[in-house]
Amino acid sequence: xxxxxxxxxxxxxxxxxDVLDNxxxxxxxxxxxxxLTNAGSKPIPNGPWAIYLCHIRVIEPTHTKHNPSGxxxxxxxxxxxTHINGCQHKFEPTASFPSLAGFQSLVVDFDAENWxxxxxDVMPNWYVAAEGLQARxxxxxxxxxxxxxxxxxAPKKWKRITSDKYDPYTPQKRxxxxxxxxxxxxxxxxxxxxxxxxxxxxxRKVNLGTGDWAIVSDxxxxxxxxxxxxxxxx
Numbered sequence: 001x002x003x004x005x006x007x008x009x010x011x012x013x014x015x016x017x018d019v020l021d022n023x024x025x026x027x028x029x030x031x032x033x034x035x036l037t038n039a040g041s042k043p044i045p046n047g048p049w050a051i052y053l054c055h056i057r058v059i060e061p062t063h064t065k066h067n068p069s070g071x072x073x074x075x076x077x078x079x080x081x082t083h084i085n086g087c088q089h090k091f092e093p094t095a096s097f098p099s100l101a102g103f104q105s106l107v108v109d110f111d112a113e114n115w116x117x118x119x120x121d122v123m124p125n126w127y128v129a130a131e132g133l134q135a136r137x138x139x140x141x142x143x144x145x146x147x148x149x150x151x152x153x154a155p156k157k158w159k160r161i162t163s164d165k166y167d168p169y170t171p172q173k174r175x176x177x178x179x180x181x182x183x184x185x186x187x188x189x190x191x192x193x194x195x196x197x198x199x200x201x202x203x204r205k206v207n208l209g210t211g212d213w214a215i216v217s218d219x220x221x222x223x224x225x226x227x228x229x230x231x232x233x234x
Contacts, residue, residue: 001047001130009049009128010136012040017122018150019157022115027161029061029111039140041102046078049130050092051138054123057112059089073110081110087123115160119146 014037022030038044058064059081063071070082070092078097082090091108100106116122125142129135141148152158158168169177217225 001049001133003133005045005047006049006128006130006133007136008040008042009044010138012038012042013044013128013138014039014140015051015126015138015148016150017148019116019152020109021156022117022160023156023162025111027114029113030057030115032110032112032116034108034110035105036100036108037105038100038102043102044100046093046095046097046099047130049128050090051126051128052088052090052135053126053141054087055089055112056087056121056123057114057116058083059112060110061113062111064089073108075109077106077108079106079108117152117158117160119149119152122146122149124148 014035016033016035016037018033018035020031020033024031060071060073061083064081064083068082070080072078072080072094076096078094080092080094082092084090124144124146125137127135127137152168155167159166215225215229
């Protein structure tokens with residue numbers, strides 16, 4: 001393993017993260033599909049490299065909690081996951097991992113704890129590292145756009161459990177909520193509110209700066225009083 005190979009993996013490894021089903025086990029776990037794609041022409045070899053990520057739901061909790069040796073994810077693709085601490089996990093190839101040829105993909109399905117109902121439940125900036133080499137952020141996961149996260153386009157993706165009443169607003173629903181025809185009048189015409197108003201005529205204007213008016217203020221509000229003295233108000 002050398003730095004050039006690690007850099008190639010970071011630049012060319014496309015990661016796609018799709019929530020498949022939040023309902024599979026009531027609220028206890030949800031199903032994820034992680035697709036790894038080699039976007040370059042050279043193969044991504046087996047080797048002592050690992051993908052590190054912050055995943056706020058423990059991955060394969062039944063098998064990885066309190067298990068520092070990790071868990072080989074079923075499916076025959078040669079990928080092992082380890083829960084390191086807190087949200088930190090790593091995926092790494094096992095001895096049976098075949099090299100990922102150029103422009104080829106590998107699909108890895110796994111379970112994670114609880115549910116995932118939004119893009120922001122998945123953290124960006126996954127990185128690849130190997131002992132003695134400089135770790136690199138995986139380009140396909142970098143930044144805050146979260147473009148590597150698949151859409152939440154079905155109830156089993158955007159709901160936590162089957163009894164969850166949340167549904168995303170349709171354009172029609174959002175329009176009806178915001179379609180307010182009566183904006184009503186403001187509660188008070190002047191702030192702060194005068195203690196008494198006599199003979200109010202909303203059709204006329206007066207100049208607060210003429211000698212007919214006196215604006216009295218506390219010393220701490222002198223700037224505001226000076227400002228009002230030159231304005232015309234209802």
